[in-house]
Amino acid sequence: MQLLESAEQREIRAAVRSIVASYSHDWYVKRARDGLKVGELWEAIGESGFIGVNLPEEYGGGGMGIQELSIVAEELAAAGSPLLMLIVSPAICGTVIARFGTDEQKERWLPGLATGKTKMAFAITEPDAGSNSHNIATTGRRDGDDWILTGTKYYCSGADEADALLVVARTGIDEATGRARLSLFIVETPNAHLQMTVIPVEVTAPEKQFTLFFDDVRVPSTGLLGEADDGLRQIFFGLNPERIMSAAVSNGIGRFALDRGARYGKERQVWGAPIGTHQGLAHPLAESYVHVELARLMTSKAAWMYDTGLDAGEASNMAKFAAADAAIEALDRAIQIHGGNGMSTEYGLADAWGFARVLKIAPVSREMVLNYVSQHSLGLPRSY
Incomplete structure (x- = not known):
C-alpha cells in the first residue's frame, strides 16, 4: 500500500x-x-x-x-x-x-x-429487521419464470430519482440454521405495484428517504441478480464499498467544517487579536484535524484493501467508525468557535449536522462496528 x-x-x-x-x-x-x-x-x-x-x-x-x-x-x-x-x-x-x-x-x-x-437505489433495510439481515421479511416467490416480491422496505435513499432498485428479499430458509436465504432483484421503476412514501428526516440533503411497499411486484427472471438464495454473500461485495464511501463523505464533512472553523479563527478578532490566537479555540480544532487525518488514512487503507482483493471487512468498519466520529467532532468544534454565529444560516455549518450525524448510524451503527471488532478482531464471544 x-x-x-x-x-x-x-x-x-x-x-x-x-x-x-x-x-x-x-x-x-x-x-x-x-x-x-x-x-x-x-x-x-x-x-x-x-x-x-x-x-x-x-x-x-x-x-x-x-x-x-x-x-x-x-x-x-x-x-x-x-x-x-x-x-x-x-x-x-x-x-x-x-x-x-x-x-x-x-x-x-x-x-x-x-x-x-x-x-439505482438499494433496498435492504426493513422496519422490523434493522441490522439483522436474517430477519428480512420481504419475500420473493417464484411464479413460473417470474418472481413476485411482497413486503416493506424502510429508509431507501433516493428511491424517487432511481431508474431501478436493487432489492434484497427472502427466497427460502436454510434448514440447517433456520436463517433466511436471500436473493437480489433488480426492480425497474416506476411500477404500479410499488408505492413510495417519504420519511421526513432532519437531514439537509437533496436525496429523500422512503418507505417502499411491494404489493406483489412482478420481476422477470432477468431481474434476478446472481444466484437465487446466494444474496447474502453477494450483498457483502457491496457493503464494504458502502462503508468506505460513507467514511469518505464523513471525512469530507470534517474537512469542510475545519476549513470554515479555521477561517473564522483567523478573521474574527476580539480584544485586538484573531480568536484563533487563543489555545482554548485553536487546540480543539487542531485535535479534530488530527482525528480527521487519521480517519482519512484508515479510509484509504480500507479502499486499497478492497480494490486489491484483500479482506477489507475490518478496515472498512473501522474507517466508517473513525470518520463518522471525527466529522461530528470537527463540526461541533467549528460551530463552537463561531459562537452564536455557528447556528446562523449565513455561516453554513449547522445545516451540515444532520447529514454528519446520520453517518454515525448508517449504513452500519457504531455499536455494530464495535460488535464486529470485539468478535472478529479481538476474538471475544459473540454478543448478539
Whole structure:
C-alpha cells in the first residue's frame, strides 16, 4: 500500500474540486431545503467520468476502484455538497452488478450507472429487521419464470430519482440454521405495484428517504441478480464499498467544517487579536484535524484493501467508525468557535449536522462496528 496518492489520484481530486467549486454550499442547501435535486452537479461530475470511475472500462467506466470513487465523494463533501446517491448507485449497486450480473444485465445497467444518466437505489433495510439481515421479511416467490416480491422496505435513499432498485428479499430458509436465504432483484421503476412514501428526516440533503411497499411486484427472471438464495454473500461485495464511501463523505464533512472553523479563527478578532490566537479555540480544532487525518488514512487503507482483493471487512468498519466520529467532532468544534454565529444560516455549518450525524448510524451503527471488532478482531464471544 502506498501512503501517498498517485499522480492520477491527485489529478482526480483536483478535477472534482474544480467542478464542485461552481456549485456553492449555499446553493446546495437551498436546493435541498426547497425539495429540489442537484442534477446540475450530478451531471457535471458524470460528464467528466467521475461517477463511474470505479466501474469496468468496457461498460464506460473508469476501470479504477473504490479508492478513486471515495476521492470523488470526499471532495464533494469537503466543498459542502455531499451526494448520497454516489454511495448508493455506483458504489453499492454498480459494484454488485459488475461482480454478479449476467452479460445482459451488465450491458443493460452499467453504462448508465457509469455516466450517472441511470441511478439505482438499494433496498435492504426493513422496519422490523434493522441490522439483522436474517430477519428480512420481504419475500420473493417464484411464479413460473417470474418472481413476485411482497413486503416493506424502510429508509431507501433516493428511491424517487432511481431508474431501478436493487432489492434484497427472502427466497427460502436454510434448514440447517433456520436463517433466511436471500436473493437480489433488480426492480425497474416506476411500477404500479410499488408505492413510495417519504420519511421526513432532519437531514439537509437533496436525496429523500422512503418507505417502499411491494404489493406483489412482478420481476422477470432477468431481474434476478446472481444466484437465487446466494444474496447474502453477494450483498457483502457491496457493503464494504458502502462503508468506505460513507467514511469518505464523513471525512469530507470534517474537512469542510475545519476549513470554515479555521477561517473564522483567523478573521474574527476580539480584544485586538484573531480568536484563533487563543489555545482554548485553536487546540480543539487542531485535535479534530488530527482525528480527521487519521480517519482519512484508515479510509484509504480500507479502499486499497478492497480494490486489491484483500479482506477489507475490518478496515472498512473501522474507517466508517473513525470518520463518522471525527466529522461530528470537527463540526461541533467549528460551530463552537463561531459562537452564536455557528447556528446562523449565513455561516453554513449547522445545516451540515444532520447529514454528519446520520453517518454515525448508517449504513452500519457504531455499536455494530464495535460488535464486529470485539468478535472478529479481538476474538471475544459473540454478543448478539
